[in-house]
Amino acid sequence: MKPSGEQLRVLKELIEGGLIKPIIDKVYPLKDAGQGFDYLESGRAKGKVVIRIK
Numbered sequence: 238m239k240p241s242g243e244q245l246r247v248l249k250e251l252i253e254g255g256l257i258k259p260i261i262d263k264v265y266p267l268k269d270a271g272q273g274f275d276y277l278e279s280g281r282a283k284g285k286v287v288i289r290i291k
Contacts, residue, residue, distance in 0.1 A: 260284030 251257045262284035265273035270288045277286045 262286055264289055 248257075252259065260283065262282045263273065263276060264287045265276075267288060267290045273286050273288050276282060
C-alpha cells in the first residue's frame with residue numbers, strides 16, 4: 238500500500254456514513270504507550286489498538 242489522500246477520503250466517508258465501523262480492541266493512555274505496542278506485537282489484538290494523547 239502507498240499513502241493516498243483519496244483512499245483516506247473514501248474511508249472517512251464510509252465511516253461517517255456508518256457503512257463501516259472500525260473495531261477498537263484496547264485504548265492506552267500515552268504514558269502506557271509501550272504496553273500498547275507490546276500488546277499489538279503479541280498478535281492477540283482483535284481490532285485497533287489506540288494510544289490516547291489527550
